[in-house]
Amino acid sequence: PTTPTTPSSDLDSQVNVEDLPITFKVKYIGSEASRGLWGIKYTRRPVDIMVGVAKNLPPNKVLPNCELKVSTSGVQLEIISPKASINNWSYPIDTISYGVQDLVYTRVFAMIVVKDETSPHPFEVHAFVCDSRAMARKLTFALSAAFQDYSRVVKEASGEDQVDDSHNDLITPTRQKFAIDLRTPEEIQAGELEQETEA
Secondary structure (H helix, E strand, C coil), X not given: CCCCCCHHHHHHCCCCHXXXXXXXXXXXXXXXXXXXXXXXXXXXXXXXXXXXXXXXXCXXXXXXXXXEEEECCEEEEEEXXXXXXXXXXXXXXXXXXXXXXXXXXXXXXXXXXXXXXXXXXXXXXXXXXXXXXXXXXXXXHHHHHHHHHHHXXXXXXXXXXXXXXXXXXXXXXXXXXXXXXXXXXXXXXXXXXXXCCCC
8 A cells, every 4th residue: 555655755865965875785777868958758658668678688788787877077887797797887967968766667767968969869768677666766856966066166267146136147158947847746747737838
């Protein structure tokens, strides 16, 4: 029986910048091209495709067990098993544009990474399966804390605090819009029904 989640249950998921880095044990599902930079509508189909492939893996194939470390500099992934030729890589914080806990597979965390913009598919969705829904939630919050720290650093570097707000975009052309969905899967689902509005 699942108990309805109250906001207080989210307190377990809350992550502050001081808590980083945090390492999560996850399974890496894979990556798929994404058609957009941020929004659940750009992660949903790729996640469905990847989960479908994962469910149909032959018995001798398993999803790699990884340690996913979220820090203020981004996300680092290390494959613990099975042994792989390339067993660790990282996604710098300024290349991650979006992170969300999937609303259909609530143990899945998905993030959109921006590759070289000249490539035909510059956006990629990477998906990871966590041991529990709560862990997927915590992972989302951890990435959110890293994003907050990154935007603070960018602001300080640009001296934005002393500048009239209307010039924001001119000062930091490098600052990409990034978003993190901290809504629960149910809230996202409700929001989707109301037709997502771009903010």
